[in-house]
Amino acid sequence: MRKPHQTKAQAATPYIDALLEYRAKGMVAFHTPGHKLGKGAPPIMREAFGDTLLGVDVAMAGGVEDTRESTSLVAAAEALAAAAWGGERCFFLVNGSTSGIHSLLLALAGPGDGVILPRNAHKSVQAALIFSGAVPHYVEPEIDPIWGIPLNVPAERVAAAVEAHPHAKAVFVVSPSSNGVCAALEAIAGVVHDGGLPFVVDQAWGPHLRFCSALPLDAMSAGADAMVASTHKLISGITQSSVLVARGERLSLQRLESIVKMTQSTSPQVLIYASIDAARAQMALYGEQLWSQAVENAEWARARLGQIAGVRVMGAEVLARRGVADFDRTRLTVSACDLGLNGYELETALRDHYGIAVEAADPLNVLLNVTYGDSRDDVACFTTAMADLAARRRDAGAVSCDTLLASWPRFSRQVMSPRDAFFAASEAIPVKHAAGRVSAEMVAPYPPGIPIVAPGEEVSDELVAYLTEASARAMHVHGPEDLTLKTLRVVS
Ligand SMILES: Cc1ncc(COP(=O)(O)O)c(C=O)c1O
CATH class of the missing domain: 3.40.640.10 (Type I PLP-dependent aspartate aminotransferase-like (Major domain))
Structure with a gap:
């Protein structure tokens, strides 16, 4: 309550x-x-x-x-x-x-x-x-x-x-x-x-x-x-x-x-x-009215985005998923993958061509925060930009993007405590040889900062494939010593 x-x-x-x-x-x-x-x-x-x-x-x-x-x-x-x-x-x-x-x-x-x-x-x-x-x-x-x-x-x-x-x-x-x-x-x-x-x-x-x-x-x-x-x-x-x-x-x-x-x-x-x-x-004094307005603005934007062919926005359907009790309607998770733009490309297009800065991008989506600091005009600026971008992409005959990074790799088995693995004798080896070894470091795509591998976890073949593609696409990560992801530090 x-x-x-x-x-x-x-x-x-x-x-x-x-x-x-x-x-x-x-x-x-x-x-x-x-x-x-x-x-x-x-x-x-x-x-x-x-x-x-x-x-x-x-x-x-x-x-x-x-x-x-x-x-x-x-x-x-x-x-x-x-x-x-x-x-x-x-x-x-x-x-x-x-x-x-x-x-x-x-x-x-x-x-x-x-x-x-x-x-x-x-x-x-x-x-x-x-x-x-x-x-x-x-x-x-x-x-x-x-x-x-x-x-x-x-x-x-x-x-x-x-x-x-x-x-x-x-x-x-x-x-x-x-x-x-x-x-x-x-x-x-x-x-x-x-x-x-x-x-x-x-x-x-x-x-x-x-x-x-x-x-x-x-x-x-x-x-x-x-x-x-x-x-x-x-x-x-x-x-x-x-x-x-x-x-x-x-x-x-x-x-x-x-x-x-x-x-x-x-x-x-x-x-x-x-x-x-x-x-x-x-x-405490004004939260109810300030956030009610923000929810209204975000829902207004969600409804408009939902009408743009090729653009998807996360909405109430997510409530049907397991593990989801509710969601904050002021957060807009938006994808233009059907228009051939992954999350990072969409972020760049919005910034460079429309002067819009999003909160975060991931391999598929961008994420926007709507707060009481945004007016209806601000959110309309975003929906108008998305409509324009979508029309241009459709005219250019864009096809859906396809990336291995779109599927989060399954989390690996924890075989040592994070502290033991972090302080153990370790060596940096090429990622392609890391399967079956125990990671001594964390690799967290940023944002959102959730580690895809943590110290003490066994490196799987699936993870090697993910890290290899992440390296080729210069994914921004926190945690590892080698930020290019060519090597990974594993327990010796
Ligand atoms: C889920 C979650 N927890 C904690 C943090 C850390 O918050 P802060 O940036 O305030 O240190 C973040 C940062 O993005 C986060 O996404």
């Missing part, structure tokens, strides 16, 4: 108010950063950022707050955020949800401990497994045969994993997926809690969910013990801002806090904190 937030109290913005007060006082700054409120910054930086912004790029202690009482403002702003997102505690993060995921896994599992995870988890999970030494018990997500993307994990597979691994320390789920596809969180929370485990959710793509009834259910309302949400992805937090929200029934908030402090900079960017403070108030 979705829990309402306290609208009246949520109007307060203690952190950003303090920043404005600091600037208004005209302080003489003898603290970091060295540009001293912009006065010493190189002219190009002053031109790009403006003195208004540089004038609030100050240190937290000594700047926004007196060094004697530093952090009380943060505590006040975090308490408001905890209430808004439905937790007992909220931690502001300056290194994105990535650092929240690191903190959560480090807090919940140590060396050799099992954690139940979806195999489509973001690459930050692999880093957390290497840091902590925890062992993943993967749950396979459904892969959509048409869109070529991982959907989500069915609740019954999570239930089977909880039964099969009674000593696991936690269950982790990603919802929404990076394309906005949501798992059955309430059912999963029930199963996980019946098994006596904490349930944590990577809600990086759902900072907005709790604030509008036209959006899917959020993790904390569904009963999760903790979640991370990237406030920079879909609401007004600036880049890298994120929140970790938790309740203390099944996990120690004190331990979590001490670990969060290990994973964050000791010099948090105050602009990031201030933007979370303001974005939270905006959502």
Whole structure:
């Protein structure tokens, strides 16, 4: 059940108010950063950022707050955020949800401990497994045969994993997926809690969910013990801002806090904190109307795109797929493969010929975020561009594209823990000779950052074929030492 937030109290913005007060006082700054409120910054930086912004790029202690009482403002702003997102505690993060995921896994599992995870988890999970030494018990997500993307994990597979691994320390789920596809969180929370485990959710793509009834259910309302949400992805937090929200029934908030402090900079960017403070108030006060408008605009675009021959857009039909409980209608997954354009080519065409920048491209599709920042004219600009592009492609007699990369390779068998494989003696060998060997590194096409192979997994023939084509097409990946994918580091 979705829990309402306290609208009246949520109007307060203690952190950003303090920043404005600091600037208004005209302080003489003898603290970091060295540009001293912009006065010493190189002219190009002053031109790009403006003195208004540089004038609030100050240190937290000594700047926004007196060094004697530093952090009380943060505590006040975090308490408001905890209430808004439905937790007992909220931690502001300056290194994105990535650092929240690191903190959560480090807090919940140590060396050799099992954690139940979806195999489509973001690459930050692999880093957390290497840091902590925890062992993943993967749950396979459904892969959509048409869109070529991982959907989500069915609740019954999570239930089977909880039964099969009674000593696991936690269950982790990603919802929404990076394309906005949501798992059955309430059912999963029930199963996980019946098994006596904490349930944590990577809600990086759902900072907005709790604030509008036209959006899917959020993790904390569904009963999760903790979640991370990237406030920079879909609401007004600036880049890298994120929140970790938790309740203390099944996990120690004190331990979590001490670990969060290990994973964050000791010099948090105050602009990031201030933007979370303001974005939270905006959502709590106006989220319902702002996001209702965004949903309407996205649905308007979806209806128009659906009428263009050769263009496909993911819609409500995805709800019929296994593992899908709901989807965020403000995310537009669009394909022009029937017009001979793969996702990367479509991204380039939109950028170069129509001045439209998308969120992401994958081998088949592009992905667009529609938020309250977009007007009907903005979304119409995209639908008009797609109609024009489609007409030109049809006139040119385009045929459908065909690529092996369109089908996500089956995930491989885990034979060593990610940490053991990562730190084992290893060698870089040509990918074509890697079948049957154990990968010592991760390869994650970016976006969306889901590893197609993770440290400790056996390399299959299917994976070798995929990596070979990915290399030929210069796919953008994160993780491996050899970004051209000609070689792969495997355990010796
Ligand atoms: C599903 C998922 N989780 C976590 C992250 C990491 O989020 P951040 O960029 O805020 O560190 C991403 C980033 O794209 C993501 O897609």
